[in-house]
Amino acid sequence: MKVTVPDLIDKKKAKEKITMLTAYDYSTALILDRCGVDILLVGDSVGPIFSGYENTLPVSTEEILYHTKAVNRARKNALLVADMPFLSYQVSFEEAVKNCGLMLKAGAEAVKLEGGQEISDLVRRLTLSGIPVMGHIGLTPQSVHSMGGYKVQGKTEESRKKLITNARSLEEAGVFSIVLECVPENVAKEITETVNVPTIGIGAGRYCDGQVLVINDILGLFEGFRPKFVKKYVDLAPLIENAVKNFIDDVKTGRFPEEKHIFS
């Protein structure tokens, strides 16, 4: 069944866990949608994962649009969320509304923005324009330089309070859900119990209303940095390596192509 923005709030009320995975391409999105994942996120993690960028900062609006269109062609039931890249929503309200609107024209049904209280006015403006917004607080990778690296957030009393304030402020502004990234489990629990919109955790423990992971991480396809919160469900890299080595060997020794692969 098609997942909609209001369904997610209902899922929280019904204490039904929400699932979200990143997706960047058509073939993978077909499979994920078929499996029944609630939300497909065209994350700006596409930068490091797909394009080999050092971090998410170089990702452009055009790149997210391109991948959003590809994923949109594949998905039938999952809610499609486009991640707004760095500088696509910080410069002016006008630019932000336009760039977020372009994502909806490309097939996304919502956008995700990093930030708390400081983006609340923008969230209000976007939701008034009919653009559903997913918030993202805790470790916000687009602020990697101001945070001094990829660090767990909310460990001190001051930063715990700030996270709660940010979550409340986003909820008041109209977000329909909030991603909590790399936050201690007890802080994520407190936020989840404080706000009425669903929280979707990544490295935020067991009490969030849902969980999100990067698809390449759970499939064992990304061999770079692997954070503690990732669960690898299958190790595809060695399987691919084996298949490719077999192909090379088959071609070199004449075992491929066989008669069944030939046109006559």
Ligand code: KIV
């Ligand atoms: O870009 C991304 O993949 C994300 C998720 C990790 C939430 O923002």
